[in-house]
Amino acid sequence: xxxxxDAALRGEAAVRRAALAAVDAALLxxxxxxxxxxxxxxxxxxxxxxxxxxxxxxxxxxxQAYAVQQDFNLLVDAISQDREFLERALASTVKVDDFTARxxxxxxxxxxxxxxxxxxxxxxxxxxxFDCGAPGAPALxxxxxxxxxxxxxxxxxxxxxxxGRVLKELxxxxxASRLLPNNxxxxxxxGIAKAWELYGSRSAVVMFLVEEVQRNIFDQRCVENELxxxxxxxxxxxxxDVFEKGSLDEARRLYMDGQEVAVVYYRxxxxxxxxxxxxxxxxxxxxxxxAVKCPDIATQLAGTKKVQQELSxxxxxxxxxxxRTEAIARIRATFAGLYSLDVGEEGDKIAATAIANPDxxxxxxxxxxxxxxxxxxxxxQVLEKIKDSPERTSYILMDKIxxxxxxxxxxxxxxxxKASECVSELGIFGVYVRQGKxxxxxxAAGHLLRTKAMEHADGGxxxxxxVLDTPYLV
Ligand code: ADP
Ligand code: MG
Numbered sequence: 001x002x003x004x005x006d007a008a009l010r011g012e013a014a015v016r017r018a019a020l021a022a023v024d025a026a027l028l029x030x031x032x033x034x035x036x037x038x039x040x041x042x043x044x045x046x047x048x049x050x051x052x053x054x055x056x057x058x059x060x061x062x063x064q065a066y067a068v069q070q071d072f073n074l075l076v077d078a079i080s081q082d083r084e085f086l087e088r089a090l091a092s093t094v095k096v097d098d099f100t101a102r103x104x105x106x107x108x109x110x111x112x113x114x115x116x117x118x119x120x121x122x123x124x125x126x127x128x129x130f131d132c133g134a135p136g137a138p139a140l141x142x143x144x145x146x147x148x149x150x151x152x153x154x155x156x157x158x159x160x161x162x163x164g165r166v167l168k169e170l171x172x173x174x175x176a177s178r179l180l181p182n183n184x185x186x187x188x189x190x191g192i193a194k195a196w197e198l199y200g201s202r203s204a205v206v207m208f209l210v211e212e213v214q215r216n217i218f219d220q221r222c223v224e225n226e227l228x229x230x231x232x233x234x235x236x237x238x239x240x241d242v243f244e245k246g247s248l249d250e251a252r253r254l255y256m257d258g259q260e261v262a263v264v265y266y267r268x269x270x271x272x273x274x275x276x277x278x279x280x281x282x283x284x285x286x287x288x289x290x291a292v293k294c295p296d297i298a299t300q301l302a303g304t305k306k307v308q309q310e311l312s313x314x315x316x317x318x319x320x321x322x323x324r325t326e327a328i329a330r331i332r333a334t335f336a337g338l339y340s341l342d343v344g345e346e347g348d349k350i351a352a353t354a355i356a357n358p359d360x361x362x363x364x365x366x367x368x369x370x371x372x373x374x375x376x377x378x379x380x381q382v383l384e385k386i387k388d389s390p391e392r393t394s395y396i397l398m399d400k401i402x403x404x405x406x407x408x409x410x411x412x413x414x415x416x417x418k419a420s421e422c423v424s425e426l427g428i429f430g431v432y433v434r435q436g437k438x439x440x441x442x443x444a445a446g447h448l449l450r451t452k453a454m455e456h457a458d459g460g461x462x463x464x465x466x467v468l469d470t471p472y473l474v
Contacts, residue, residue: 032155054472057471076147122432144308239279269300309339359400427449430444450467
């Protein structure tokens with residue numbers, strides 16, 4: 001859909017005026033981030049990077065992404081309860097990937113002890129691109145599902161207002177009125193509030209577990225405020241606070257500074273650099289506790305790239321979601337080609353194919369947060385080097401999605417205004433709550449559109465590559 005806004009963008013003066021209005025609107029609406037120079041202070045803040053204009057999203061694919069979200073919630077929840085499946089799916093990975101192995105050991109340890117937790121809360125974000133690689137209409141293809149610390153639901157609740165202001169500035173009030181309302185903050189908070197309520201102690205608090213460096217605090221504050229508005233107390237703590245001040249009582253109730261914690265909402269703990277020995281101990285303490293972890297460690301493991309690849313094997317979804325034929329069909333329709341690099345004939349074959357055609361694949365390690373995947377020549381070199389070693393099993397291969405680029409302006413503090421060829425990634429937030437075996441909430445809670453310049457193969461908003469966007473349905 002190149003050229004959606006071409007007419008409005010004729011003339012540099014109009015673009016400059018719109019960009020000035022856009023940045024002020026972002027600050028007014030609270031689309032904020034702390035600065036790189038002072039990542040832990042709010043004295044001086046800036047706007048979170050965003051596109052000048054909303055990006056075209058095919059409405060059929062947008063609806064398809066929403067329609068499959070409750071299915072994905074069910075699937076993630078089912079995987080998290082299936083010890084055998086997780087064990088089998090991750091068996092080769094835990095031999096070579098130390099981070100996944102450590103998470104897995106905690107998972108087994110809490111199962112051996114017996115779960116104290118009886119209420120489960122999942123907040124995830126399923127990410128997609130619109131694939132134009134095959135002839136015909138573009139297809140919705142899942143990039144990954146994030147089952148821990150899925151971010152930008154807060155700021156995404158505020159970007160449509162900014163883009164509405166920009167479109168009006170450019171004389172397109174009619175188009176502005178077509179932008180969809182979107183409020184993941186509220187949806188995420190209602191899941192957390194439900195889990196808090198089911199935990200059943202009115203004096204207990206919700207703990208946001210946050211990173212040492214907190215540039216993206218405003219995104220979290222949006223969700224936090226929704227909880228305060230419901231008269232639920234929120235505390236913000238780091239792993240090291242938990243290590244120093246966290247404790248369990250005889251019923252494995254979790255206390256921080258003497259305050260009982262009902263829900264632990266992780267915005268931390270998804271990459272190896274989040275952990276030292278003390279943090280691992282803190283993680284274990286949290287997992288052993290009765291508090292509702294969002295996510296529990298099994299659900300975090302359900303979101304690994306290796307599990308994603310194993311799900312694409314014929315018959316796997318049928319085993320995990322017995323009898324749910326339609327849900328399975330909706331889920332499977334979003335899968336791109338995914339391939340195991342496990343030692344053996346299947347792995348040898350696909351490794352050779354990828355080495356011969358590196359531009360058709362993405363090589364992914366078991367990492368989150370952007371900037372870890374390998375493409376093209378680099379993919380070829382790395383795969384060539386590890387193809388005969390068990391190390392290759394710490395990666396998976398995926399078909400490379402081919403989205404249609406469009407022109408936009410990416411607005412960032414201290415960056416010159418210039419047009420870029422861009423591609424977008426749509427995320428849908430999912431929220432569910434389970435009490436024992438009974439699912440008491442299962443919802444799609446809003447969306448996030450992120451856009452990046454074509455020259456970057458990889459990377460999210462926090463990684464400084466993608467920027468926030470708003471879908472404009474076409
Ligand atoms: P992370 O956990 O680091 O976010 P992702 O799987 O989401 O890992 O990949 C990071 C980025 O790489 C995505 O946001 C997307 O821009 C790009 N990417 C990932 N998989 C593919 C793919 N199959 N085809 C094209 N681009 C991809
Ligand atoms: Mg991602």
